Amino acid sequence: MMNYVPDPPHPTAPDAVHADDLTVVRGPRTVLHHLRFTVPRGQITGLLGPSGCGKSTLMRSVVGTQAKVTGTLDVLGRPAGHPTLRSRIGYVTQAPSVYDDLTVRQNLDYFAAILDPGRASAERRHDVARVLTDVDLTSHADALAGNLSGGQRGRVSLAVALLGTPELLVLDEPTVGLDPVLRRDLWNLFHDLAARGATLLVSSHVMDEAERCHRLLLMREGRILADDTPAALRTRTGTDTVEAAFLRLVDQANEADAVDRTKETTR
């Protein structure tokens, strides 16, 4: 049985994601420290930072699969993890999460049925054909996912997230291990999706991809170093590339940490 709750318009929440004092604890460690950021609608927001800085934890919190999240985290006008959000968010984990012992089409058919079992099968088939075209895997539709290359399996995982045209796409390192041509194609697809009205939150540790985002969240050790457009970041730091800007910000943060530590030891 399903309850259809009509969604109210979101006059007060124009941002797709709004976080305030967001803190996440994993075991003994605090992974995210009092984060405050927004992800605007209809844009590509890049989440960048070295591996282990908390990018995946932040994304899992937005999707609602992360435990021990405190503070405010609103996603599409609802608190993160709200049941109504489950069909409105597409999520791609770092490792491709598809069934290796099913074909690409069988994978998509199953997830499409889970997403919206009430839909007519013709409509569902159309949706599956659309996402296969989007990730350029139509010619591999009847291959077992387990027999595909790593990059292809990653695209199957992405295709699953595109089913049902979600309003928000959360993509954890979607281009890792892909060749330059595929990477360019995927970024073209991301811009296409944004043009169609979707909001994208894409993580990466490849800085040249940052230049292709509308906005950037730069992270380091569970804290947000910067939340700005690529151009504004370059101007603010007086650098030519986002990579140089990021390194400048990291150095500044390291110096600040060092000063803090000397203060503590001299106290």
Place this chain on the structure above:
Amino acid sequence: MSTTTTPAAPAAPAVPTGALNAARTTATAARVLRQLRHDPRTIALLILIPCLMLILLRYVFDASPRTFDNIGASLLGIFPLITMFLVTSIATLRERTSGTLERLLAMPLGKADLIAGYALAFGGLAIVQSALATGLAVWLLGLDVTGSPWLLLLVALLDALLGTALGLFVSAFAASEFQAVQFMPAVIFPQLLLCGLFTPRSDMHPALEAISDVLPMSYAVDGMNEVLHHTDMTATFVRDVLIVAGCAVLVLALGAATLRRRTA
């Protein structure tokens, strides 16, 4: 990469409630069976091994058909429990480690839909397995059943569900396939020893008999023996069947509790 120009029409939000969604449950069951279909060797092993074991047993006890009757009937209940336990614990573990479980739980899928889907798929497989094994034992190997073979099948099916439930539950405590397989001797063997297969439960040390009273496999074997010796459905048989079914439901509910939408 070409793209179509579908407008971003917001999908109608589907809100999963606690109740079972039939379409999602059957889709999940169909998916589990489809996965198995790509693995014909596993299907062959699942279906054939119980039959081969029964044939083996029949000729091991060539000189004493009464012993074959007793052990054979018990085994008809034990086989589906063990195989479904193994298959489910590995399948669920793979679902957990491959990330597909996290993906499913981030989607509008109820935990009950997932568990019922697995129970339906493996229950169906268990029917095929048990029907073949029971048919072979009764009609070709001369297993002498006083009651209806249909009742044997019913107990076998409930045992399979219990195996599925136990497998689902223990997979939450296994971090690897190695651990999952080791749960078989840990969970199944004690029940096998205490269920009355080797010696009547009343002949055991009172402490062990008391333990066997709370293990579900004891009732599975009791139920099989009731069918073996009585023409009609006895009150004991009904009690046994209800206990096995109740345990299966209880453990399935415990298994559902181990599925967390939010994980560390």
